[in-house]
Amino acid sequence: MSVRTTRQSEPELTFSSKELFDLAVAWIVLSVAFALLLAPIHRVAGVTIGDFVTMVGLSFVTVGVAFLLHELAHKVVAIEYGQLAEFRADYQMLFLAIMSALIGFLFAAPGAVYHRGRITKRENAMIALAGPLTNHLLAVLFLPLMLFGGYLGVIGHMGVLINLFLAAFNMIPFGPLDGKTVLTWNKAVFSAVFVVSAVVLVGFILTFGFW
Template sequence: MSYASRSGLSFSQRELLDLAIAWAGLSVAFALLLTREPGTGGIDLAGLPRMAALSLVTVGVAFLLHELAHKVVAVRFGQVAAFRADYRMLFLAIMSALIGFLFAAPGAVYHRGRLTSRQNGLIALAGPLTNHALAALFLPLWLAPDLVGAPALVGEIGQLGVWINVFLAAFNLLPYGPLDGNSVKDWSVTVFAIVFVPSLLAALYVIFFVGMR
Protein backbone atom coordinates (compact mmCIF):
# COMPACT_ATOMS: atom_id res chain seq x y z
CA MET A 1 0.00 0.00 0.00
CA SER A 2 1.20 3.54 -0.70
CA TYR A 3 0.14 6.93 0.60
CA ALA A 4 0.02 10.06 -1.58
CA SER A 5 0.15 13.67 -0.42
CA ARG A 6 -1.42 16.68 -2.09
CA SER A 7 2.00 17.56 -3.53
CA GLY A 8 1.94 14.37 -5.60
CA LEU A 9 4.54 12.59 -3.48
CA SER A 10 3.73 9.01 -2.59
CA PHE A 11 5.10 6.83 0.20
CA SER A 12 4.84 3.07 0.50
CA GLN A 13 4.40 1.41 3.87
CA ARG A 14 7.95 0.10 3.61
CA GLU A 15 9.32 3.58 2.92
CA LEU A 16 7.46 5.10 5.88
CA LEU A 17 8.76 2.30 8.11
CA ASP A 18 12.32 2.79 6.85
CA LEU A 19 12.10 6.54 7.48
CA ALA A 20 10.76 6.01 10.99
CA ILE A 21 13.42 3.44 11.91
CA ALA A 22 16.25 5.51 10.46
CA TRP A 23 14.92 8.64 12.23
CA ALA A 24 14.79 6.83 15.58
CA GLY A 25 18.06 4.94 15.11
CA LEU A 26 20.08 8.00 14.11
CA SER A 27 18.58 9.99 16.99
CA VAL A 28 19.58 7.29 19.47
CA ALA A 29 23.10 7.14 17.99
CA PHE A 30 23.58 10.89 18.45
CA ALA A 31 22.09 10.74 21.94
CA LEU A 32 24.62 8.05 22.89
CA LEU A 33 27.45 10.15 21.46
CA LEU A 34 26.35 13.31 23.26
CA THR A 35 25.84 11.65 26.66
CA ARG A 36 29.32 10.15 26.83
CA GLU A 37 30.95 11.18 30.09
CA PRO A 38 34.29 13.02 29.69
CA GLY A 39 37.23 11.05 30.97
CA THR A 40 35.52 7.73 31.61
CA GLY A 41 33.93 7.29 28.20
CA GLY A 42 30.82 5.84 29.81
CA ILE A 43 27.24 6.77 28.97
CA ASP A 44 25.25 9.04 31.26
CA LEU A 45 22.24 6.73 31.51
CA ALA A 46 20.26 9.24 33.57
CA GLY A 47 20.61 11.89 30.88
CA LEU A 48 20.12 9.53 27.94
CA PRO A 49 16.27 9.69 27.70
CA ARG A 50 16.32 13.49 27.71
CA MET A 51 19.05 13.65 25.07
CA ALA A 52 17.22 11.07 22.96
CA ALA A 53 14.10 13.26 23.04
CA LEU A 54 16.15 16.32 22.06
CA SER A 55 17.77 14.35 19.26
CA LEU A 56 14.40 13.28 17.86
CA VAL A 57 13.38 16.91 17.30
CA THR A 58 16.78 18.09 16.05
CA VAL A 59 18.79 15.23 14.58
CA GLY A 60 15.63 13.44 13.48
CA VAL A 61 14.14 16.48 11.77
CA ALA A 62 17.49 17.30 10.13
CA PHE A 63 17.78 13.80 8.72
CA LEU A 64 14.14 13.47 7.67
CA LEU A 65 13.93 16.77 5.81
CA HIS A 66 17.33 16.19 4.20
CA GLU A 67 16.09 12.94 2.67
CA LEU A 68 12.68 14.34 1.75
CA ALA A 69 14.40 17.21 -0.07
CA HIS A 70 16.22 14.67 -2.24
CA LYS A 71 12.94 12.93 -2.96
CA VAL A 72 11.00 16.11 -3.76
CA VAL A 73 13.57 17.29 -6.31
CA ALA A 74 13.92 13.80 -7.82
CA VAL A 75 10.15 13.55 -8.28
CA ARG A 76 10.16 17.06 -9.73
CA PHE A 77 12.51 15.74 -12.42
CA GLY A 78 10.19 12.85 -13.19
CA GLN A 79 11.98 10.20 -11.17
CA VAL A 80 10.51 7.28 -9.26
CA ALA A 81 12.13 7.90 -5.86
CA ALA A 82 11.98 6.26 -2.45
CA PHE A 83 14.02 6.21 0.75
CA ARG A 84 15.57 2.93 1.84
CA ALA A 85 17.17 2.47 5.24
CA ASP A 86 20.54 0.75 5.50
CA TYR A 87 20.17 -1.35 8.63
CA ARG A 88 23.83 -2.36 8.70
CA MET A 89 24.88 1.30 8.68
CA LEU A 90 22.33 2.11 11.36
CA PHE A 91 23.81 -0.61 13.53
CA LEU A 92 27.30 0.74 12.82
CA ALA A 93 26.16 4.26 13.75
CA ILE A 94 24.90 3.10 17.14
CA MET A 95 27.94 0.91 17.84
CA SER A 96 30.39 3.64 16.80
CA ALA A 97 28.61 6.19 18.99
CA LEU A 98 29.24 3.93 21.97
CA ILE A 99 33.00 4.23 21.46
CA GLY A 100 33.07 7.94 20.77
CA PHE A 101 32.66 8.63 17.06
CA LEU A 102 29.81 8.50 14.59
CA PHE A 103 29.50 7.62 10.93
CA ALA A 104 26.00 8.82 10.02
CA ALA A 105 24.79 7.11 6.84
CA PRO A 106 21.48 5.46 7.81
CA GLY A 107 20.12 5.16 4.28
CA ALA A 108 19.43 7.11 1.13
CA VAL A 109 16.82 8.12 -1.41
CA TYR A 110 17.13 5.91 -4.47
CA HIS A 111 15.64 7.01 -7.78
CA ARG A 112 15.40 5.66 -11.27
CA GLY A 113 14.85 7.31 -14.60
CA ARG A 114 16.94 9.26 -17.08
CA LEU A 115 18.76 12.27 -15.66
CA THR A 116 21.26 14.83 -16.85
CA SER A 117 24.37 15.49 -14.78
CA ARG A 118 22.86 18.82 -13.74
CA GLN A 119 19.61 17.24 -12.55
CA ASN A 120 21.49 14.60 -10.59
CA GLY A 121 23.64 17.31 -9.03
CA LEU A 122 20.60 19.37 -8.06
CA ILE A 123 18.95 16.33 -6.44
CA ALA A 124 22.11 15.77 -4.40
CA LEU A 125 22.45 19.45 -3.50
CA ALA A 126 18.89 19.69 -2.18
CA GLY A 127 19.70 17.76 1.00
CA PRO A 128 22.65 19.85 2.28
CA LEU A 129 20.93 23.11 1.32
CA THR A 130 17.91 22.02 3.35
CA ASN A 131 20.21 21.47 6.33
CA HIS A 132 21.59 24.98 5.95
CA ALA A 133 18.04 26.37 5.89
CA LEU A 134 17.19 24.40 9.04
CA ALA A 135 20.33 25.67 10.78
CA ALA A 136 19.16 29.22 10.06
CA LEU A 137 15.73 28.39 11.53
CA PHE A 138 17.24 26.87 14.68
CA LEU A 139 19.61 29.82 15.22
CA PRO A 140 16.97 32.17 16.74
CA LEU A 141 16.04 29.45 19.23
CA TRP A 142 19.68 29.16 20.26
CA LEU A 143 19.87 32.93 20.85
CA ALA A 144 16.41 33.26 22.43
CA PRO A 145 17.42 32.68 26.10
CA ASP A 146 19.92 35.55 25.98
CA LEU A 147 17.85 37.86 23.79
CA VAL A 148 14.33 37.44 25.13
CA GLY A 149 14.73 35.35 28.27
CA ALA A 150 13.32 32.14 26.78
CA PRO A 151 13.74 28.93 28.81
CA ALA A 152 17.17 27.32 28.67
CA LEU A 153 15.64 24.27 26.99
CA VAL A 154 14.74 26.39 23.96
CA GLY A 155 18.36 27.47 23.65
CA GLU A 156 19.55 23.88 24.01
CA ILE A 157 17.23 22.73 21.22
CA GLY A 158 18.44 25.62 19.07
CA GLN A 159 22.11 24.92 19.68
CA LEU A 160 21.80 21.22 18.92
CA GLY A 161 19.65 22.01 15.87
CA VAL A 162 22.27 24.38 14.47
CA TRP A 163 25.13 22.00 15.27
CA ILE A 164 23.60 18.90 13.72
CA ASN A 165 22.40 20.62 10.56
CA VAL A 166 25.76 22.28 9.93
CA PHE A 167 27.48 18.94 10.55
CA LEU A 168 25.16 16.97 8.26
CA ALA A 169 25.50 19.52 5.45
CA ALA A 170 29.31 19.38 5.54
CA PHE A 171 29.46 15.60 5.98
CA ASN A 172 27.12 14.88 3.08
CA LEU A 173 29.02 17.25 0.81
CA LEU A 174 32.25 15.28 1.18
CA PRO A 175 33.23 14.15 -2.35
CA TYR A 176 33.42 10.51 -1.35
CA GLY A 177 31.58 7.37 -2.41
CA PRO A 178 27.80 7.67 -2.41
CA LEU A 179 27.70 10.98 -0.51
CA ASP A 180 26.03 14.02 -2.07
CA GLY A 181 29.32 15.81 -2.68
CA ASN A 182 30.37 13.42 -5.43
CA SER A 183 27.23 14.04 -7.48
CA VAL A 184 27.50 17.81 -7.04
CA LYS A 185 31.18 17.79 -8.00
CA ASP A 186 30.54 15.61 -11.06
CA TRP A 187 27.98 18.18 -12.22
CA SER A 188 29.92 21.35 -11.43
CA VAL A 189 33.21 21.77 -9.58
CA THR A 190 32.44 25.47 -9.20
CA VAL A 191 29.07 24.90 -7.54
CA PHE A 192 30.63 22.20 -5.37
CA ALA A 193 33.38 24.55 -4.15
CA ILE A 194 30.93 27.41 -3.52
CA VAL A 195 28.78 25.19 -1.30
CA PHE A 196 31.33 22.82 0.24
CA VAL A 197 33.98 25.29 1.44
CA PRO A 198 31.66 27.44 3.61
CA SER A 199 29.87 24.29 4.80
CA LEU A 200 33.14 22.77 5.97
CA LEU A 201 34.31 25.99 7.61
CA ALA A 202 30.99 26.38 9.43
CA ALA A 203 31.13 22.78 10.66
CA LEU A 204 34.72 23.15 11.88
CA TYR A 205 33.86 26.39 13.68
CA VAL A 206 30.85 24.88 15.43
CA ILE A 207 32.73 21.70 16.40
CA PHE A 208 35.94 23.30 17.67
CA PHE A 209 34.84 26.73 18.90
CA VAL A 210 31.20 26.28 19.92
CA GLY A 211 31.09 22.64 20.96
CA MET A 212 28.43 20.00 20.70
CA ARG A 213 26.73 20.83 24.00
Template sequence: MSVRTGKDRTAPLTFSDQELFDLAAAWVALSLAFAILMTPISTTYVDVGRLLTMAALSFVTVGVAFLLHELAHKVVAVRYGQVAEFRADYGMLFVALMSALVGFLFAAPGAVYHSGRVSERENAMIALAGPLTNHGLAALFLPLSLLPGIFGVVGQMGVWINLFLAAFNMLPFGPLDGKSVWNWNKVVFAVVFVPTVAVAGYVVLFVGPF
Protein backbone atom coordinates in the same frame (compact mmCIF):
# COMPACT_ATOMS: atom_id res chain seq x y z
CA MET B 1 21.86 11.14 0.54
CA SER B 2 20.47 10.26 -2.90
CA VAL B 3 21.35 7.47 -5.31
CA ARG B 4 20.45 7.34 -8.98
CA THR B 5 19.25 4.09 -10.57
CA GLY B 6 18.39 3.25 -14.15
CA LYS B 7 14.64 2.98 -14.73
CA ASP B 8 12.59 5.63 -16.51
CA ARG B 9 9.16 6.29 -15.01
CA THR B 10 7.14 9.20 -13.66
CA ALA B 11 5.05 9.20 -10.48
CA PRO B 12 3.49 11.68 -8.03
CA LEU B 13 4.89 12.33 -4.55
CA THR B 14 3.68 9.28 -2.64
CA PHE B 15 5.05 7.13 0.19
CA SER B 16 4.92 3.33 0.38
CA ASP B 17 4.52 1.47 3.67
CA GLN B 18 8.11 0.22 3.36
CA GLU B 19 9.41 3.74 2.84
CA LEU B 20 7.56 5.06 5.88
CA PHE B 21 8.89 2.17 7.98
CA ASP B 22 12.46 2.78 6.80
CA LEU B 23 12.18 6.52 7.51
CA ALA B 24 10.92 5.81 11.03
CA ALA B 25 13.63 3.22 11.71
CA ALA B 26 16.38 5.57 10.51
CA TRP B 27 14.90 8.45 12.53
CA VAL B 28 14.95 6.41 15.75
CA ALA B 29 18.41 4.93 15.17
CA LEU B 30 19.99 8.29 14.30
CA SER B 31 18.38 9.94 17.32
CA LEU B 32 19.80 7.25 19.61
CA ALA B 33 23.21 7.54 17.97
CA PHE B 34 23.35 11.30 18.53
CA ALA B 35 22.15 10.82 22.12
CA ILE B 36 24.91 8.27 22.75
CA LEU B 37 27.49 10.58 21.19
CA MET B 38 26.51 13.40 23.55
CA THR B 39 26.35 11.28 26.71
CA PRO B 40 29.40 10.21 28.77
CA ILE B 41 29.48 6.40 28.59
CA SER B 42 32.13 4.04 29.90
CA THR B 43 32.34 0.36 30.73
CA THR B 44 31.42 1.13 34.33
CA TYR B 45 29.11 4.15 34.12
CA VAL B 46 26.23 5.45 32.03
CA ASP B 47 24.41 8.67 32.88
CA VAL B 48 20.94 7.28 32.16
CA GLY B 49 19.14 10.52 32.92
CA ARG B 50 21.30 12.48 30.48
CA LEU B 51 21.02 9.73 27.87
CA LEU B 52 17.21 9.83 28.01
CA THR B 53 17.18 13.63 27.87
CA MET B 54 19.52 13.68 24.89
CA ALA B 55 17.46 10.97 23.19
CA ALA B 56 14.29 13.05 23.53
CA LEU B 57 16.00 16.21 22.28
CA SER B 58 17.72 14.34 19.46
CA PHE B 59 14.43 12.78 18.42
CA VAL B 60 13.11 16.28 17.72
CA THR B 61 16.22 17.89 16.25
CA VAL B 62 17.65 14.89 14.39
CA GLY B 63 14.16 13.96 13.24
CA VAL B 64 13.60 17.33 11.60
CA ALA B 65 17.12 17.46 10.11
CA PHE B 66 17.08 13.92 8.75
CA LEU B 67 13.49 13.81 7.49
CA LEU B 68 13.58 17.14 5.69
CA HIS B 69 16.99 16.33 4.20
CA GLU B 70 15.65 13.14 2.65
CA LEU B 71 12.31 14.68 1.68
CA ALA B 72 14.19 17.45 -0.14
CA HIS B 73 15.95 14.81 -2.26
CA LYS B 74 12.64 13.13 -2.97
CA VAL B 75 10.72 16.31 -3.82
CA VAL B 76 13.38 17.56 -6.26
CA ALA B 77 13.75 14.11 -7.83
CA VAL B 78 10.00 13.89 -8.40
CA ARG B 79 10.09 17.44 -9.79
CA TYR B 80 12.47 16.12 -12.45
CA GLY B 81 10.09 13.28 -13.28
CA GLN B 82 11.78 10.58 -11.20
CA VAL B 83 10.38 7.75 -9.16
CA ALA B 84 11.99 8.27 -5.75
CA GLU B 85 11.86 6.36 -2.46
CA PHE B 86 13.95 6.32 0.71
CA ARG B 87 15.46 3.02 1.79
CA ALA B 88 17.24 2.57 5.09
CA ASP B 89 20.61 0.83 5.23
CA TYR B 90 20.26 -1.23 8.39
CA GLY B 91 23.91 -2.22 8.40
CA MET B 92 24.95 1.44 8.36
CA LEU B 93 22.42 2.26 11.09
CA PHE B 94 24.20 -0.32 13.24
CA VAL B 95 27.55 1.30 12.34
CA ALA B 96 26.14 4.70 13.37
CA LEU B 97 25.21 3.36 16.80
CA MET B 98 28.53 1.58 17.31
CA SER B 99 30.63 4.53 16.10
CA ALA B 100 28.77 6.83 18.51
CA LEU B 101 29.92 4.62 21.38
CA VAL B 102 33.56 5.37 20.53
CA GLY B 103 33.02 9.11 20.15
CA PHE B 104 32.49 9.53 16.40
CA LEU B 105 29.28 9.37 14.41
CA PHE B 106 29.32 7.91 10.91
CA ALA B 107 25.84 8.91 9.74
CA ALA B 108 24.85 7.20 6.49
CA PRO B 109 21.40 5.83 7.40
CA GLY B 110 20.23 5.17 3.87
CA ALA B 111 19.36 7.05 0.72
CA VAL B 112 16.60 8.27 -1.55
CA TYR B 113 16.87 6.04 -4.62
CA HIS B 114 15.54 7.69 -7.76
CA SER B 115 15.09 6.34 -11.25
CA GLY B 116 14.53 7.98 -14.60
CA ARG B 117 16.32 10.09 -17.16
CA VAL B 118 18.04 13.11 -15.68
CA SER B 119 21.03 15.15 -16.78
CA GLU B 120 24.20 15.31 -14.72
CA ARG B 121 23.16 18.81 -13.62
CA GLU B 122 19.70 17.63 -12.54
CA ASN B 123 21.25 14.73 -10.63
CA ALA B 124 23.51 17.23 -8.85
CA MET B 125 20.51 19.44 -8.01
CA ILE B 126 18.77 16.45 -6.46
CA ALA B 127 21.89 15.77 -4.39
CA LEU B 128 22.33 19.42 -3.36
CA ALA B 129 18.74 19.67 -2.13
CA GLY B 130 19.52 17.73 1.06
CA PRO B 131 22.55 19.68 2.36
CA LEU B 132 21.03 23.03 1.36
CA THR B 133 17.89 22.12 3.30
CA ASN B 134 20.08 21.49 6.35
CA HIS B 135 21.64 24.92 5.88
CA GLY B 136 18.18 26.47 5.89
CA LEU B 137 17.18 24.54 8.99
CA ALA B 138 20.37 25.60 10.80
CA ALA B 139 19.45 29.22 10.06
CA LEU B 140 15.93 28.65 11.42
CA PHE B 141 17.25 27.03 14.60
CA LEU B 142 19.81 29.81 15.17
CA PRO B 143 17.42 32.40 16.73
CA LEU B 144 16.02 29.67 18.99
CA SER B 145 19.54 28.90 20.20
CA LEU B 146 19.76 32.39 21.71
CA LEU B 147 16.86 31.74 24.10
CA PRO B 148 17.37 30.48 27.67
CA GLY B 149 16.44 27.06 28.97
CA ILE B 150 15.22 24.08 26.99
CA PHE B 151 14.37 26.13 23.89
CA GLY B 152 17.96 27.34 23.70
CA VAL B 153 19.25 23.78 24.00
CA VAL B 154 16.95 22.62 21.20
CA GLY B 155 18.10 25.53 19.05
CA GLN B 156 21.79 24.84 19.67
CA MET B 157 21.35 21.15 18.92
CA GLY B 158 19.37 21.99 15.79
CA VAL B 159 22.16 24.22 14.49
CA TRP B 160 24.88 21.67 15.37
CA ILE B 161 23.13 18.65 13.89
CA ASN B 162 22.06 20.35 10.66
CA LEU B 163 25.54 21.73 10.00
CA PHE B 164 27.07 18.34 10.76
CA LEU B 165 24.71 16.55 8.36
CA ALA B 166 25.26 19.14 5.64
CA ALA B 167 29.05 18.88 5.89
CA PHE B 168 29.11 15.09 6.09
CA ASN B 169 26.83 14.64 3.10
CA MET B 170 28.86 17.09 1.00
CA LEU B 171 31.95 14.88 1.21
CA PRO B 172 32.79 13.86 -2.39
CA PHE B 173 32.95 10.12 -1.78
CA GLY B 174 30.85 7.07 -2.57
CA PRO B 175 27.08 7.60 -2.55
CA LEU B 176 27.28 10.86 -0.56
CA ASP B 177 25.68 13.97 -2.06
CA GLY B 178 28.97 15.76 -2.59
CA LYS B 179 30.11 13.14 -5.11
CA SER B 180 27.26 13.97 -7.53
CA VAL B 181 27.98 17.70 -7.23
CA TRP B 182 31.73 17.14 -7.70
CA ASN B 183 31.11 15.08 -10.86
CA TRP B 184 28.90 17.80 -12.32
CA ASN B 185 30.68 21.06 -11.46
CA LYS B 186 33.74 21.37 -9.25
CA VAL B 187 33.34 25.13 -8.87
CA VAL B 188 29.80 24.78 -7.51
CA PHE B 189 31.03 21.95 -5.31
CA ALA B 190 33.76 24.17 -3.83
CA VAL B 191 31.38 27.10 -3.31
CA VAL B 192 29.09 24.88 -1.23
CA PHE B 193 31.60 22.50 0.34
CA VAL B 194 34.26 24.89 1.67
CA PRO B 195 32.00 27.19 3.74
CA THR B 196 29.87 24.23 4.84
CA VAL B 197 32.84 22.34 6.27
CA ALA B 198 34.40 25.50 7.72
CA VAL B 199 31.27 26.56 9.61
CA ALA B 200 30.39 23.01 10.67
CA GLY B 201 33.94 22.38 11.86
CA TYR B 202 33.95 25.55 13.93
CA VAL B 203 30.57 24.78 15.53
CA VAL B 204 31.38 21.13 16.21
CA LEU B 205 34.87 21.77 17.61
CA PHE B 206 34.47 25.08 19.43
CA VAL B 207 30.78 25.67 20.11
CA GLY B 208 29.33 22.22 20.72
CA PRO B 209 25.76 20.96 20.41
CA PHE B 210 24.53 22.52 23.68
Protein backbone atom coordinates in the same frame (compact mmCIF):
# COMPACT_ATOMS: atom_id res chain seq x y z
CA MET C 1 8.67 -0.94 -8.27
CA SER C 2 8.80 -0.20 -11.99
CA VAL C 3 11.51 1.86 -13.67
CA ARG C 4 10.39 5.21 -15.06
CA THR C 5 11.87 6.08 -18.44
CA THR C 6 9.76 9.14 -19.28
CA ARG C 7 9.03 12.30 -17.35
CA GLN C 8 5.96 12.44 -15.18
CA SER C 9 3.69 15.35 -16.16
CA GLU C 10 2.25 15.81 -12.69
CA PRO C 11 4.69 14.49 -10.07
CA GLU C 12 3.12 13.28 -6.86
CA LEU C 13 4.73 12.96 -3.45
CA THR C 14 3.66 9.58 -2.13
CA PHE C 15 5.12 7.16 0.41
CA SER C 16 4.93 3.39 0.47
CA SER C 17 4.45 1.61 3.78
CA LYS C 18 7.99 0.22 3.45
CA GLU C 19 9.41 3.71 2.96
CA LEU C 20 7.56 5.12 5.97
CA PHE C 21 8.78 2.21 8.08
CA ASP C 22 12.38 2.71 6.95
CA LEU C 23 12.22 6.46 7.65
CA ALA C 24 10.82 5.85 11.12
CA VAL C 25 13.42 3.21 11.98
CA ALA C 26 16.29 5.38 10.73
CA TRP C 27 14.96 8.41 12.65
CA ILE C 28 14.70 6.46 15.91
CA VAL C 29 18.03 4.64 15.56
CA LEU C 30 19.92 7.84 14.73
CA SER C 31 18.38 9.58 17.74
CA VAL C 32 19.41 6.74 20.05
CA ALA C 33 22.90 6.59 18.53
CA PHE C 34 23.51 10.30 19.08
CA ALA C 35 22.15 10.01 22.61
CA LEU C 36 24.59 7.17 23.33
CA LEU C 37 27.40 9.38 22.05
CA LEU C 38 26.42 12.57 23.88
CA ALA C 39 25.03 11.04 27.08
CA PRO C 40 27.01 7.79 27.37
CA ILE C 41 25.20 6.20 30.27
CA HIS C 42 27.14 2.97 29.68
CA ARG C 43 30.60 4.59 29.83
CA VAL C 44 30.54 7.69 32.03
CA ALA C 45 29.78 7.69 35.73
CA GLY C 46 27.24 10.28 36.73
CA VAL C 47 25.19 10.09 33.54
CA THR C 48 21.73 9.00 34.64
CA ILE C 49 18.90 7.27 32.84
CA GLY C 50 17.10 10.60 32.93
CA ASP C 51 20.04 12.29 31.19
CA PHE C 52 20.04 9.63 28.51
CA VAL C 53 16.28 9.78 27.93
CA THR C 54 16.45 13.57 27.72
CA MET C 55 19.22 13.32 25.14
CA VAL C 56 17.17 10.86 23.09
CA GLY C 57 14.37 13.43 23.02
CA LEU C 58 16.72 16.27 22.09
CA SER C 59 18.29 14.16 19.36
CA PHE C 60 14.86 13.20 18.06
CA VAL C 61 13.93 16.84 17.35
CA THR C 62 17.36 17.92 16.08
CA VAL C 63 19.26 15.02 14.53
CA GLY C 64 16.06 13.27 13.50
CA VAL C 65 14.54 16.33 11.85
CA ALA C 66 17.83 17.17 10.11
CA PHE C 67 18.08 13.65 8.69
CA LEU C 68 14.41 13.36 7.73
CA LEU C 69 14.14 16.67 5.89
CA HIS C 70 17.52 16.12 4.20
CA GLU C 71 16.23 12.89 2.69
CA LEU C 72 12.79 14.29 1.89
CA ALA C 73 14.44 17.16 0.02
CA HIS C 74 16.19 14.63 -2.22
CA LYS C 75 12.89 12.85 -2.81
CA VAL C 76 10.86 15.99 -3.57
CA VAL C 77 13.37 17.34 -6.10
CA ALA C 78 13.78 13.92 -7.71
CA ILE C 79 10.03 13.65 -8.18
CA GLU C 80 9.94 17.14 -9.67
CA TYR C 81 12.36 15.86 -12.30
CA GLY C 82 10.03 12.97 -13.10
CA GLN C 83 11.87 10.32 -11.11
CA LEU C 84 10.61 7.38 -9.13
CA ALA C 85 12.13 8.05 -5.72
CA GLU C 86 12.00 6.23 -2.41
CA PHE C 87 14.07 6.20 0.75
CA ARG C 88 15.57 2.90 1.83
CA ALA C 89 17.25 2.43 5.17
CA ASP C 90 20.60 0.67 5.35
CA TYR C 91 20.14 -1.61 8.34
CA GLN C 92 23.78 -2.67 8.44
CA MET C 93 24.87 0.97 8.66
CA LEU C 94 22.23 1.69 11.30
CA PHE C 95 23.63 -1.19 13.35
CA LEU C 96 27.12 0.24 12.84
CA ALA C 97 25.87 3.63 14.06
CA ILE C 98 24.74 2.11 17.36
CA MET C 99 27.90 0.04 17.78
CA SER C 100 30.22 2.96 17.03
CA ALA C 101 28.30 5.23 19.41
CA LEU C 102 28.72 2.65 22.16
CA ILE C 103 32.52 2.91 21.93
CA GLY C 104 32.68 6.68 21.73
CA PHE C 105 32.44 7.81 18.11
CA LEU C 106 29.70 7.86 15.52
CA PHE C 107 29.63 6.80 11.90
CA ALA C 108 26.14 7.23 10.52
CA ALA C 109 24.98 6.53 6.98
CA PRO C 110 21.37 5.53 7.67
CA GLY C 111 20.27 5.07 4.08
CA ALA C 112 19.51 7.02 0.94
CA VAL C 113 16.83 8.10 -1.48
CA TYR C 114 17.09 5.93 -4.57
CA HIS C 115 15.64 7.36 -7.77
CA ARG C 116 15.15 6.03 -11.27
CA GLY C 117 14.35 7.54 -14.65
CA ARG C 118 15.91 9.61 -17.39
CA ILE C 119 17.92 12.45 -15.95
CA THR C 120 20.72 14.83 -16.88
CA LYS C 121 23.90 15.41 -14.88
CA ARG C 122 22.62 18.83 -13.86
CA GLU C 123 19.29 17.45 -12.63
CA ASN C 124 21.07 14.71 -10.72
CA ALA C 125 23.28 17.34 -9.11
CA MET C 126 20.24 19.43 -8.16
CA ILE C 127 18.76 16.39 -6.43
CA ALA C 128 22.03 15.90 -4.55
CA LEU C 129 22.31 19.58 -3.59
CA ALA C 130 18.78 19.64 -2.20
CA GLY C 131 19.84 17.75 0.93
CA PRO C 132 22.77 19.93 2.08
CA LEU C 133 20.95 23.16 1.14
CA THR C 134 17.96 22.03 3.20
CA ASN C 135 20.29 21.49 6.16
CA HIS C 136 21.61 25.05 5.78
CA LEU C 137 18.04 26.35 5.80
CA LEU C 138 17.23 24.30 8.90
CA ALA C 139 20.34 25.68 10.63
CA VAL C 140 19.02 29.20 10.04
CA LEU C 141 15.62 28.20 11.44
CA PHE C 142 17.16 26.64 14.57
CA LEU C 143 19.45 29.64 15.17
CA PRO C 144 16.91 31.93 16.93
CA LEU C 145 16.30 29.25 19.57
CA MET C 146 19.85 29.81 20.81
CA LEU C 147 18.66 33.13 22.23
CA PHE C 148 16.62 31.25 24.83
CA GLY C 149 17.81 29.41 27.90
CA GLY C 150 17.08 25.89 29.02
CA TYR C 151 16.04 23.17 26.62
CA LEU C 152 15.09 25.61 23.86
CA GLY C 153 18.63 26.95 23.83
CA VAL C 154 20.06 23.43 23.77
CA ILE C 155 17.75 22.46 20.91
CA GLY C 156 18.83 25.58 19.04
CA HIS C 157 22.53 24.86 19.49
CA MET C 158 22.19 21.18 18.61
CA GLY C 159 19.94 21.95 15.67
CA VAL C 160 22.35 24.44 14.13
CA LEU C 161 25.43 22.30 14.75
CA ILE C 162 23.94 19.05 13.47
CA ASN C 163 22.54 20.64 10.33
CA LEU C 164 25.79 22.44 9.51
CA PHE C 165 27.69 19.21 10.10
CA LEU C 166 25.35 17.20 7.84
CA ALA C 167 25.62 19.81 5.10
CA ALA C 168 29.43 19.81 5.19
CA PHE C 169 29.77 16.04 5.62
CA ASN C 170 27.44 15.24 2.73
CA MET C 171 29.37 17.57 0.43
CA ILE C 172 32.51 15.46 0.79
CA PRO C 173 33.16 14.10 -2.74
CA PHE C 174 33.39 10.46 -1.72
CA GLY C 175 31.37 7.33 -2.39
CA PRO C 176 27.60 7.82 -2.34
CA LEU C 177 27.76 11.24 -0.65
CA ASP C 178 26.11 14.21 -2.35
CA GLY C 179 29.37 16.03 -2.96
CA LYS C 180 30.60 13.47 -5.47
CA THR C 181 27.50 13.90 -7.63
CA VAL C 182 27.80 17.68 -7.56
CA LEU C 183 31.53 17.56 -8.35
CA THR C 184 30.88 15.31 -11.34
CA TRP C 185 28.50 17.93 -12.73
CA ASN C 186 30.22 21.23 -11.93
CA LYS C 187 33.49 21.76 -10.06
CA ALA C 188 32.83 25.45 -9.43
CA VAL C 189 29.44 24.85 -7.82
CA PHE C 190 30.84 21.99 -5.78
CA SER C 191 33.76 24.10 -4.56
CA ALA C 192 31.51 27.01 -3.59
CA VAL C 193 29.02 24.90 -1.63
CA PHE C 194 31.68 22.72 -0.01
CA VAL C 195 33.88 25.64 1.09
CA VAL C 196 30.94 27.65 2.43
CA SER C 197 29.60 24.60 4.30
CA ALA C 198 32.98 23.84 5.86
CA VAL C 199 33.76 27.46 6.78
CA VAL C 200 30.34 28.06 8.36
CA LEU C 201 30.60 24.84 10.37
CA VAL C 202 34.09 25.63 11.68
CA GLY C 203 33.09 29.23 12.37
CA PHE C 204 30.08 28.14 14.39
CA ILE C 205 32.13 25.71 16.47
CA LEU C 206 34.83 28.31 17.15
CA THR C 207 32.23 30.91 18.11
CA PHE C 208 29.72 28.89 20.11
CA GLY C 209 31.59 25.70 20.95
CA PHE C 210 30.95 22.12 20.00
CA TRP C 211 28.73 21.41 22.98
